[in-house]
Amino acid sequence: MAEAVIPLSEAVNGSTLRISGIEVQGVLRRRLLDLGFVVGNSVEVLRRSPLGDPTAFRVSNTTIALRREESSLIYGQLIGGGEG
């Protein structure tokens, strides 16, 4: 079954996604690529801060927090974990 593509911001804690697209533009896009948010790489959703934003993600063996502004523009397919 082919999993639907969802933005990282919609993925539940504990789920793992394979990145399929990054819509963020400009300098921030470059930064995200450098940190490991590249198409094909997997990202785990670790936890959300008390107010729901930002969210901590695990990518390339490093924990990185992203705001909804960015995480809603990074898309991936669910490949494991989470109850969703």
Added chain:
Amino acid sequence: MSQYTVAFAGNPNTGKSTLFNLLTGMRQHTGNWAGKTVVTAEGGFSHKNHTYLAVDLPGTYSLYSNSADEEAARDYIIFEQPDVTLVVLDATSLERNLNLALQVLEITGRAVVCINLIDEARRLGIDINLKRISKRLGVPVTAISARNKIGIEALLDQIERVATGAFKAEPLKITYSTDIEQGIAELIPMVEQTIGSRYPARWIALRLLDGDHSLLTSLKARMSRKDIPVSEEVVGHGITACH
């Protein structure tokens, strides 16, 4: 007996400065780049018959994201053209660290890749095939532990081979999509005509295609200074220079 310049590049927290301190000991001072609030350390070391001026570049994940640190590291490698660029990687997160190594190799083949924290990686059960990485990258790759002083002599031997030209690097050349390659091919003659062959034309063409304004600014600043002879600062061991 000659002196070579070695620039130390690497992600933050890879033990780059630990290695730098180990090699240079107390023979170092803090340097500062003109017009930038980036502080770096310089020092010296010797190995066999050669002496080396070591420059500790700011720790960065990339040379492209346009923070002051990254611009400083990029400008140093491009414009100062060190005899050897030593790329220090963290053995426990090679995937992310290799990003910077690739960026450096696109600029220069005069590089040595140094995989640090190898003891830590082994403890985590990570096995690294140095020969294969070296073959893929086309430059020497060695594993060390700066903290436990493992592999340092072998690393210095590799630095020497690249510095003296004994090692003929064939750095990995990334082939991009047809559109990008076509753009590069069109730009290279113009780049060479404008700035000569001193700087890597293919790399600059790529940056232009990427719309890297920060590099253009640095290039323009360099070119307007061209009539002034490039003053090579001679830094001796243990001399504190304020500039």
